[in-house]
Amino acid sequence: MTLDLAKFYKACNPSKPVQKQQYYIDFSSVRGSKIIKSLKRQIAVISPDEPTCQLFTGHIGCGKSTELLRLKSDLEQEGFHVVYFESSQDLDMADVDVTDILLSIAGQVSESLEAINIRLHPGYFTNLFTEIADFLQTPIELSTEAELSLGIGKITARTKEAPKLRRRLREYLEPRTSSILQSINEELLGKANTALKRQGKAGLVVIIDNLDRVDFRPLPSGRSQQEYLFIDRGDQLRKLNCHVVYTIPLGLTFSNDCEILKDRLGGGIPPKVLPMVPVKRRNGDEHTEGMALLRQMVMVRAFPEQTPAKQLELIPEVFDTPEILDRLCSVSGGHLRNLLGLLLGCVMQDDPPFSGETLEEVIRERRDYLLSSIDDDEWELLFQ
Known part of the structure; x- marks a missing residue:
């Protein structure tokens, strides 16, 4: 199944709340x-x-x-x-x-x-x-x-x-x-x-x-x-x-x-x-339910007409491997706008399926942007 890139780009806009029911994911089960x-x-x-x-x-x-x-x-x-x-x-x-x-x-x-x-x-x-x-x-x-x-x-x-x-x-x-x-x-x-x-x-x-x-x-x-x-x-x-x-x-x-x-x-x-969507548990293990819903949030934007099970089968149309999708969800920290922002960054960098290199480049750009706002005194506080 071919991904409609223009429609996918529009659905990934992090500044717009979900208006269409087909894109809505209910996170209440993992938000507590x-x-x-x-x-x-x-x-x-x-x-x-x-x-x-x-x-x-x-x-x-x-x-x-x-x-x-x-x-x-x-x-x-x-x-x-x-x-x-x-x-x-x-x-x-x-x-x-x-x-x-x-x-x-x-x-x-x-x-x-x-x-x-x-x-x-x-x-x-x-x-x-x-x-x-x-x-x-x-x-x-x-x-x-x-x-x-x-x-x-x-x-x-x-x-x-x-x-x-x-x-x-x-x-x-x-x-x-x-x-x-x-x-x-x-x-x-x-x-x-x-x-x-x-x-x-x-x-x-x-x-x-x-x-x-x-x-x-x-x-x-x-x-x-x-x-x-x-x-x-x-x-x-x-x-x-x-x-x-x-x-x-x-x-x-x-x-x-x-x-x-x-x-x-x-x-x-x-x-x-309203809390973040959990991606890890306190002991460092993956939060299985939270990660599953974040994967669904990404894939429904690519294939909104498909069932959740079918969307997972279509991961290779969007990412080279399922692990790249997991990396995207995990590094977002469960912050939905950050997740969409990183995903949109991938769309702007290259055509899908996105490689690990593309995602890591987007992550580095985001990291460097955040680092620029931290001064020496704040670094000392962070490392205390």
């Missing part, structure tokens, strides 16, 4: 817990009619977006209207405040509802947009019947690439945060839930991805931007009148304030952490 099932259960079974706020984290590139898209699909099958969005598309991750996140959520929810002919026009925001235009002395042309998503979209577009304008807007909105939150809850989310249930939906769920990418930069207060947003202001982010799943930076789970994070933003429930 069924995290997505737990998130779904909290929403659909335990508290379907009361808002929930759940936190989800893990290393960047470990597969969170793929799992959240799976959660979206599962909840939609349960009858929920799910709004999933990548916050990095709306926000500057180096400079984010609570009002930015709230407005982004409001805009995304409004746009999603408009797509199913639910159009809401919160009066508070109509007045707010007029005030913002006057304050910024920047025209934002909106009719009284304009969609909420359009208004927020215009403001976001004006301020995302203009730090000074964004700071001025933030100074104006900050004392109005409570009013903005109240309007979102009463005039948008509350009415949205009512309208959705009239359509036979179970409720509204908002999944905010990529907030784990918020920069760890110090603020004048001495707190980091991450601590300020998710710990100091966590109680406000938690107060949305719908089911919410936030991705948060993994480092916050190791913070001295992790208990405050759990209580303020998580409502007493700690963040769910």
